[in-house]
Each structure stands twice: as C-alpha cells, then as structure tokens.
Amino acid sequence: MSTTDTSVIHDIRDVARVAGVSIGTVSNVLNRPHMVADTTRERVEEVIARTGFVRNASARHLRQGRTRTIGLVVQDVMNPFFTEVARAAEDAATDSGYLLYLCNSAGSPEKEAAYLRALVEQQVSGVLLTPLQEIPAVMNTLRARGTPVVLVDRASEQPDQCSTAVDDVHGGDLAASHLLSIGRRRIAFISSTWSIRQCADRRAGVRRALRRGPAVRTRSPAGTGRAGDDDAGRG
C-alpha cells in the first residue's frame, strides 16, 4: 500500500490504515496530540490533510456522552428582539466551540414542547428558552436529565431556574425620571396592551417615578440620559 493511497477515506480506520498506525493513535493525534511522537503525529496529520478526513460527530458524541450543541427556542425569529438574542447566542456558542439549533416555536405550545423533546433527543448540552406561557411539562424531563435551561426575557417563579430578563419596571422608572429631571410635568405613556408583562412593568415603573416626583431640580443637557431603550418591539 503506497503512501499516496487516497482510496476512499471515510473512517478514522481508513486514516489509520493509510498512515500505518492504529485507530487509537489517529484518535490521539486528533484529541491529545501531545501524547503522540512527533514523527508519527506528522505522518497522520499529513494523511488527514491530504484525504480531507473529517470525523463523525455522531460517533464521537455517543462515545463521549456530550454533544457540544445547544438549543435556542424562541417565539419568533423575525422579531428583532429575538433575532438579536439568536445572533448573540450563536456568537457565544461558536466562541466556545458549540453549534446552535434554531427552533421557532411560533407561539405554539405544541411546537415548543416538540422542540424541547427533540433537543433532549439530540442530547444538547443546554437550552435557551423563551417560554410562551406556562413553563412546559417537558421541562421536567430536562430537569431530570440535568440539562441546563436558561429562560430568556422572563424571570422564573421557580427559585432554582436560571433566567435572564430586563428589569422593565426600572426601565419605565428611568424614562419617567429623566423626563421629570429635565422639567417635564405632563407626561404621556404610549404602550401596547397591559397583558404583555413588559408593557405593564414599564407602566408600573413610570408610575413609581411619578409618585416619587422630581428628585433634584437640575437640568441635564438634551439628549443625555436616555433610558428604557431596551424596548425592541416585543409588544
């Protein structure tokens, strides 16, 4: 078998055969190159480069018991707010060598549950979820399996449930306080339906600021102290 043998390479086994080493050694070149003698390593690397061998993640993950993938379940990717979340999540995932599953629940609890189930099947390392209403029942499965789940844009009732969310009460307070601080006294609040938590929270914040009244009677320059600009059209 000549060293320029380029016959079909699919396996790590084929690589081993062409390089004249055991598959364990090929695997070591891939995963712990420092444990392999330089000359052996170079030979194997040459074969890999020349044949374009790519390892099979399914086999790798099955053996290792983890997949280095995470799932993102959002209500609607078209919504700029979630698009930004998706973009940032994908960025962060990549930086850590993870791949991201994009799942669009489209407002359907059934789709949401189906996705969560599918993600568990995929053995994802973690899940980012924008829950629709109730925390879905499948969450128990994830919990039981120890799959980390982080709620996005929604605080959780459960004390042991991680979540990230904007403090919209504070946002409303900030906005109204700013207006008060520059001397405004007749303030209008335009929003969407109060059934959207974010909107109701901002109103509560605005009211709190109004109740408190202007703090100090100094004027800040116009255009300064923008507040509450976390509103990215979720309403």
Place this chain on the structure above:
Amino acid sequence: MSTTDTSVIHDIRDVARVAGVSIGTVSNVLNRPHMVADTTRERVEEVIARTGFVRNASARHLRQGRTRTIGLVVQDVMNPFFTEVARAAEDAATDSGYLLYLCNSAGSPEKEAAYLRALVEQQVSGVLLTPLQEIPAVMNTLRARGTPVVLVDRASEQPDQCSTAVDDVHGGDLAASHLLSIGRRRIAFISSTWSIRQCADRRAGVRRALRRGPAVRTRSPAGTGRAGDDDAGRG
C-alpha cells in the same frame, strides 16, 4: 421487579428491562410499531410514557448513517433578508422532521469555512449557504461526501451546483418599466455601491427597460403593478 419500577431510565435497555422485552422490540415499537403485537406494544408504550424515556439521537444517527439535521450558513442573521430566510428554512425543516443549525459567518471566510467543516462533522443531511465571495474550498469536501448544498441568493458558476436567487435584472426592469408605463420620463435610480451584485443587476435591468422605452402608452391605475419589491435591505 415490579411493573411500577421507575428506577433510573436512561437506556432503551432500561425500558426493555422494565417492560420485560428485548431492546429490539422496544426499538420496533419506536420505529415500526405495526410489527409489534398490540399487547406488547401497549406495554412498552406505557413504560416509555411513564418513565419519560427519550432516545439518544447520537446513537440513532450513528447507526442509521444520517442525522436529519441541516445547516444554514448566512452572512448576517441580523439582516432582515437573512432572518426571513432563516425563519422559512427552519419552518420547512421542522415540517420534514429536521432540525436546523444556525451559523453566522459574519462576513468572515474563515468562519464560513469552519462552519462548513463543523457541519460536515455533524453529518448534516444538507446545507444552505449564502457564500461570501469565492465558493470556499471546503465545498469540495461536501461535494465529495455527497452532501447536498444549495446556494442562497446567489447563482453559481458551476452547472451542477444548486442555487436559488432573485432575478434582480428583471426586478430593475420591472420597476423602470412600470414607471415608464405610467408616463414617467425622468427617472432617478437610488442604490448602494455597484460592487454589490444585486445593486448592479438592478441597474442593468433599469437600463434595459429605459433602452427599450415605454411599451404601450396606456396608464395603469396608481399603486398597481408594484415591482422590484424584493429589495430587503441587502445593500
């Protein structure tokens, strides 16, 4: 072992044990339920439902040789055009029982190549790609492995390369023709840099329409015959 045994269920083996059947039978219940006797099937299904067993996709895919996942590599998810592509792709994937990897090349050929490689490792069933400039070299690997790749928003030079793209020349022609048909004679064309193919193509289409001149001297009602509205801010 009582039938209410709920001890840790991780395996299809655990399910088999609890249900008192072989793992082959459990697999059959999952994949070809019609081949299993009703009473056996029901028993197994009961155990699966009660224990919340979820199968391991890594093992399944390794054995089956295919993953039912597809990769989407876009230049920028934040761009509304690609967001819409992502959304639609994800929808279609879900409808066919596939999961979608979201990959944001962010204008970097290196990231693009790395993603393509990662997707090959994942053994994706197919790839949707918005190429940055040149068709990347990794494409050869995909081609060699027979992984289907569809170029998005970009026609390919290679005759055997699938692609979907808007006919922007036609779009520009349509827009200019419309203006001509309603009697406009002094037409301005506002666009981005000509180095963006879409923009240059539209200009070519506009010019073609102007060269051809007004076809018929009839007026269509205002607001009719909108054309070239496929421009979703790619420039």
Place this chain on the structure above:
DNA sequence: CTGAAAGCGCTTACAG
C-alpha cells in the same frame, strides 16, 4: 411476533 447479535465510528482506560 420476538430475541440475540452484529455493527455504526469513535474515545479511552489499560497493557506492553
């Protein structure tokens, strides 16, 4: 209709 067994392609102790 059901079970036993092989095998998917890797990684990882374990010997040598």
Place this chain on the structure above:
DNA sequence: CTGAAAGCGCTTACAG
C-alpha cells in the same frame, strides 16, 4: 509512545 479491546445506545437483518 503505541496498540488491542471495550463500549457509548441504538437499529436492523436474521433466526426461530
């Protein structure tokens, strides 16, 4: 430093 071997959790012919 290297190789042989077990095993990750499934699916799928193949017997029975």
